[in-house]
Amino acid sequence: MDPSVTPEQRQLVAQILKAKDYYETLELAKGADDDEIKRAYRKLALKLHPDKNKAPKAEEAFKAVSRAFSCLSDADKRAHYDRTGYESRDAAATANAGRGGAARTRSGPFGPMGGGAFYGEADIDPEEIFNMFFGAGAFGPHRVYRSHFGNPQFAQRRARTGAPPSPQEQQRGAMLGLLQLLPVLLLVFMTLFSGSADPAYSLQRDAKYTQGLATTRLQVPYYVKHVGEFEAKYGGTGTHGRTALERQVESEYYEGTHLRCQQERMTQHRMYTWGNRAKAKAMPMPGCDELLSLNDRLGIGRGGQQRVSVY
Incomplete structure (x- = not known):
């Protein structure tokens, strides 16, 4: 003991x-x-x-x-x-x-x-x-958390000696990180090489996707190459095929907005923690504002909280 x-x-x-x-x-x-x-x-x-x-x-x-x-x-x-x-x-x-x-x-x-x-x-x-x-130095300059929690043997040795990770432990940590990234890399590879067909839509206007549309339910904007060809394939507003595709558009847009809001909150949190409290409270958060608007349109409650910012 x-x-x-x-x-x-x-x-x-x-x-x-x-x-x-x-x-x-x-x-x-x-x-x-x-x-x-x-x-x-x-x-x-x-x-x-x-x-x-x-x-x-x-x-x-x-x-x-x-x-x-x-x-x-x-x-x-x-x-x-x-x-x-x-x-x-x-x-x-x-x-x-x-x-x-x-x-x-x-x-x-x-x-x-x-x-x-x-x-x-x-x-x-x-x-x-x-x-x-x-702060990163709260308990000393040699604390390396990911190795600490990912490698019990290293954690035990550090608890006794307070020593920094050895080159071998650093190498094992790097290999573990690479293994954790493999599923993501595989998904990217499959997305890039699964076929040459272009997606049916894009959430951003570019040289290919120039004609704008909006989903019926949430009015999320998206872009297609040719409206006529798009409707010939997916149907007009209210049809089963069009509704299914618009749900996919809304899902992708919602998750992208959620990610933007999380990043804004993290930035605000760091700013607040580092002492810039007034600036953190006044920080614009367009992603979180849009997420709140989407939740309101979907009827998703927020526990009575009207402001997305945590400060």
């Missing part, structure tokens, strides 16, 4: 791992506001970071706190979580599939769809969240 571990540290880890939901994880009431969520995360993250807390399973508790903060600090995820107990439909489908359920189709606000980003636990980087609050 590590003599540096206090009873309070062990008790905190056990408490976090026994929590039944994200609010209990962060020791919050369900009506907590953004400032309360941030304060709760700051307090727990400092106590649970594996470089500070060497209690067994402190690493798991630190990840749990990061997941809870990532969900509850995002207005979209929090509203969905409050309604369903999952931070997204994808997370629910994955959980059901893991339990042997039938929900294996990825879906979004437009119904089943085959592509797009996955907003779930796999996307959460606890160290990136921690660094935004406390």
Whole structure:
């Protein structure tokens, strides 16, 4: 037993791992506001970071706190979580599939769809969240989180010595990163070489796609080569083929807008954390504004929150 571990540290880890939901994880009431969520995360993250807390399973508790903060600090995820107990439909489908359920189709606000980003636990980087609050050097200059969590042997050795990663460990980390990228590279390769036929539409006007249209439901603009040829293939407004294609247009546009909003929030969060609070609060967020508009048109609630910005 590590003599540096206090009873309070062990008790905190056990408490976090026994929590039944994200609010209990962060020791919050369900009506907590953004400032309360941030304060709760700051307090727990400092106590649970594996470089500070060497209690067994402190690493798991630190990840749990990061997941809870990532969900509850995002207005979209929090509203969905409050309604369903999952931070997204994808997370629910994955959980059901893991339990042997039938929900294996990825879906979004437009119904089943085959592509797009996955907003779930796999996307959460606890160290990136921690660094935004406390800075990359919070516990010393040699902390390398991805190796720390990806390589248990290295984590154990660092816990004893505080040594930086060896060249061999760095090489293993690079190989692990490459292996994680392989599915993405394969998808890009298949997209580029699966055939020579051009897509039916583009979300941006260019030299090929010059004629503009808009979806019937959400008025999302898109462009085709020739309206006549397009309608001959997919039908006119309201037909089954045209409606199916317009749902695909809207799905692609929604996910692109969601990604833009996430990037804007991350930029705003960094700006706020680095001390530029006034600038962060005044920062334009067109992607988040458009996402809010889309959600309103789709009838997706936002837990009563009218402003997308977290500040």
